[in-house]
Amino acid sequence: MSYLRRWFATNVDAALADEALRAAVGSAAGQKILVSTAAKAAVTDFDSLRDVTARIKQHTLDHLDHYLGQFIETVQACGGVVHQAATAAEANEIIVRIARENGLSLCAKVKSMATEETGLTHALEAAGVRVLETDLGEFIVQLDHDRPSHIVTPIIHKNRRMVAAAFARELGVEYTEDPQALTMHARRYLRDVFRRCDLGVSGANFAVAETGTLCICTNEGNGRLTTTRPRVHVALVGIEKLVPRPADLAVFLKVLARSSTGQPITVYTSLITGPRRPADPDGPEQLHVVLLDAGRRAIHAGEYREVLRCIRCGACLNACPVFRRIGGHAYDNVYPGPIGSLLAPLMNNFERYADLPQASSLCGLCRDVCPVKIDIPDVLVRLRRDQVKRSVVPWSRRVGFRLMSRMLSSTWTYRMGQGLLRLVTWPWADGRWLRHLPGPGARLTRHRDVPRPAPRSFRELWKRGEVE
Ligand code: SF4
Structure with a gap:
């Protein structure tokens, strides 16, 4: 039985034996929690905001088909094309087809968990489209032939020396550990990609049903370049990303950055409604939105619907004493940490990921920091109950x-x-x-x-x- 496969235990042993990993993850996650706590304290009654975000998300999920229908109509009315993908493979096929039909060969990509889920980069590259990650962290992951280990901070497991070595080795630049110099190397490299790319791929932090607007939050401006410079923009969006109205964004943007990076707001918050119009100075000729199910409908239909409220802020990872000791790779899933321990068995393979819901002390810190008030420990306990019922436990x-x-x-x-x-x-x-x-x-x-x-x-x- 897969429960008895020891992959998770082996990963945990390896992570715990890796001093550099533990030091990097422990210190970065601890720092994030400190700045996030300070940023939240600066807002009057942050907890009430969490109540509001939780209610909006839950309401949207409880009326998902209505809001999906509305979103599809408004995107189309603005000149966008909407595709629906039941599986990860189907999403990749759709995007590869768009690239082929338009003769696209160079893709600039914004960090997106949905594209990580589907393995879109590999699918596009297999189809002959070169893909460049444009978020600095993801760029480093790609450069170093590595995998992201955190939802928001993909290189949380790396220290400066590792990054410097990857730049020197892969880009042939002089070895330096100076973050600013390294960033400038990446900037120069990516500027050229932005000039030449013909396909831009993004996810969306939020999708507004009433207006068909995609909201993309980045800190480096790469989101704007990726979604305005190329001829074709494709957004791969999980169906749970919907919010009803533009006004709802006000509250979500207030909690997202504070919970995630401890900023009052992300540096670049882009609102994209349709492709380029005749009077627009820039923007893509085509906008395609691919709505991704890939297991979300099944969660939605069951008793764990609240898990879909997640806005991928990463706060529960930073707070989790287990994640802080073992990092993200040990979970062997796109979503690590507490939210990964829910999503992996629910979306992917209940048996293969059976160890993850057990990898928690149920201390409740994840619930306390979650900006949409998902009761993670409670869901973990219910998943453990399901494991017993389904005889996944030996x-x-x-x-x-x-x-x-x-x-x-x-x-x-x-x-x-x-x-x-x-x-x-x-x-x-x-x-x-x-x-x-x-x-x-x-x-x-x-x-x-x-x-x-x-x-x-x-x-x-x-x-x-x-x-x-
Ligand atoms: S479960 Fe909550 S805290 Fe964790 S990533 Fe999702 S929204 Fe953030």
Whole structure:
């Protein structure tokens, strides 16, 4: 059974053994949380804003077909073409077809999680279209033949030395660790791409049903160049990205950047409604919007609809003590961290990703920072329940938990269990800690010390009058 495949455990072991990775991710995520907390504190009653965003998103999802229909009509009325893709492969086929029909050969691409999901870059390159990532982080990932490890900060796992080495090796520039010099190298390289590209591919942070507007947030201006310079602009947009009205953006833009990067607003917020009109000074001749399902409809139809409220801010990743120690690659999924632990089993393969909902201490930090108030720990617990129902959990674990439940439900068995635990762990006790348990307990102590069961329980101490 796939649950027993140890890919996640192997990935976690490798990540925990990688000091550079842990240092880079821990420090960057910690810094993000600090600036984000300060940015949110500067807004009066940020929590109420989260209530509003959660309500708008939930309302949109509860009336998804209505808003999808409205969005399709308004995009078409503005001169755009709408395509609907049921699967990732279908989305890629549509975009490759658009490229072929228009004889396009050089694609500038804005960072987009939907395109990561479908593996669009590989599909376009296989069809002979050269694709260049234009977000600096994604550009570095591409340059270094790597994978993104965070929804918002794709190179959170890299340090300056790694980036400098990739630039020197791949671009043939002089080795430097100076961020500004490295950025200038990337800028020069990408300017030429922007001048020559004939296809621009983006996602959308939000899609406004009432006006058919795509809202794209970037910090480097690459979004604007990608969506205005080429002849053809294709936006791959998950169907959950809809919001009803332009006015709704006001509240979403206020929470997105603050939750994500700790900025009051992203530096460039582009609103794109239709292709270039005759009087426009720039813009693409064609605008194609590809609406992506790829598992979203199935989530929408079930009890986990609230997960689709996610606006991909990445805050839950930064806050998560598990993500901060193992980084994003360990999850082996486009969406890592707490939101990835929900989306991977729900959208992709419930069995293959069965370990992910277990990879949480349920501390609740992800729920506290989520700008659309997704109750991530609650969904994780429900997914664990589903794993038991669908027999994804191995029988040994199910029997173990059943025994534990019996033991905890009677005072007598509970006390006996306490005594037994003290006895069986005694040979491995080192002071107050268990450092190296054998057999099935070995995984528990491989990367951390576990407190030894107390020699006497609180109840015993209380009885003896040793506590007040
Ligand atoms: S689940 Fe919430 S916190 Fe996590 S990425 Fe989505 S919106 Fe952000």
